[in-house]
Amino acid sequence: xxxxxxxxxxxxxxxxxxxxxxxxxxxxxxxxxxxxxxxxxxxxxxxxxxxxxxxxxxxxxxxxxxxxxxxxxxxxxxxxxxxxxxxxxxxxxxxxxxxxxxxxxxxxxxxxxxxxxxxxxxxxxxxxxxxxxxxxxxxxxxxxxxxxxxxxxxxxxxxxxxxxxxxxxxxxxxxxxxxxxxxxxxxxxxxxxxxxxxxxxxxxxxxxxxxxxxxxxxxxxxxxxxxxxxxxxxxxxxxxxxxxxxxxxxxxxxxxxxxxxxxxxxxxxxxxxxxxxxxxxxxxxxxxxxxxx
Numbered sequence: 001x002x003x004x005x006x007x008x009x010x011x012x013x014x015x016x017x018x019x020x021x022x023x024x025x026x027x028x029x030x031x032x033x034x035x036x037x038x039x040x041x042x043x044x045x046x047x048x049x050x051x052x053x054x055x056x057x058x059x060x061x062x063x064x065x066x067x068x069x070x071x072x073x074x075x076x077x078x079x080x081x082x083x084x085x086x087x088x089x090x091x092x093x094x095x096x097x098x099x100x101x102x103x104x105x106x107x108x109x110x111x112x113x114x115x116x117x118x119x120x121x122x123x124x125x126x127x128x129x130x131x132x133x134x135x136x137x138x139x140x141x142x143x144x145x146x147x148x149x150x151x152x153x154x155x156x157x158x159x160x161x162x163x164x165x166x167x168x169x170x171x172x173x174x175x176x177x178x179x180x181x182x183x184x185x186x187x188x189x190x191x192x193x194x195x196x197x198x199x200x201x202x203x204x205x206x207x208x209x210x211x212x213x214x215x216x217x218x219x220x221x222x223x224x225x226x227x228x229x230x231x232x233x234x235x236x237x238x239x240x241x242x243x244x245x246x247x248x249x250x251x252x253x254x255x256x257x258x259x260x261x262x263x264x265x266x267x268x269x270x271x272x273x274x275x276x277x278x279x280x281x282x283x284x285x286x287x288x289x290x291x292x293x
Contacts, residue, residue, distance in 0.1 A: 001082070004019040037067070060083060063080055116144070148197050192217055202224070205259040218265060227244035
């Protein structure tokens, strides 16, 4: 069971911080950094034992009680635990928000940051909303496809990114505006990928490079791109078979080659532990250079 409490790396029973939107967030009596966990559901903790062993249950309970020591005071909180994947998703969203904040700060809000978790319909809709709001009102774009798990909306994304201005027009007495209203291809663009950008994210990356929309920064993509066809059987089961290959314009099989970045930047495990992101930093640097700063 997961609570959203992140414990210290040096002392496994001491609270370091609380994950946003998790069960431990928004408690009537908020937990604080430095609080020490001393009991779970009334059972005292042995500090020499693995902490996670106390959070493993045969099934997820509706509620759990945690007791903490804060100075000389004992504090008890009750919360509704969730599974590990729920907290993982919250951490994922935190990472995206932190990236947005980093880009805003470093570029003084001149660069739009758009992230896609996958290439499905929901993320496509979010992409479109981002592009006609933040993306339309800033001077450049960083599109981040790192850890993207694929789907099949590459054509919609690339068609939108390929738009360029071709006319100007205005209402009588008004100000000139460009046509089309949204023309991201007229601005500096950078695409971020890594070794976990896969499937349709690789199609999007290959198209981005072929169309000359901007530079790709990061590491080579995963080489996991194939489209399947499927059929239902009489017993109600369903099977899928690899059916469609994906190739570059010069005939290279993306499942074998992946997509190589124009600028190779690798994020290490140490970077992650220390909260660093050299790939995003290089993307900001590259775009600001194109903007003339």
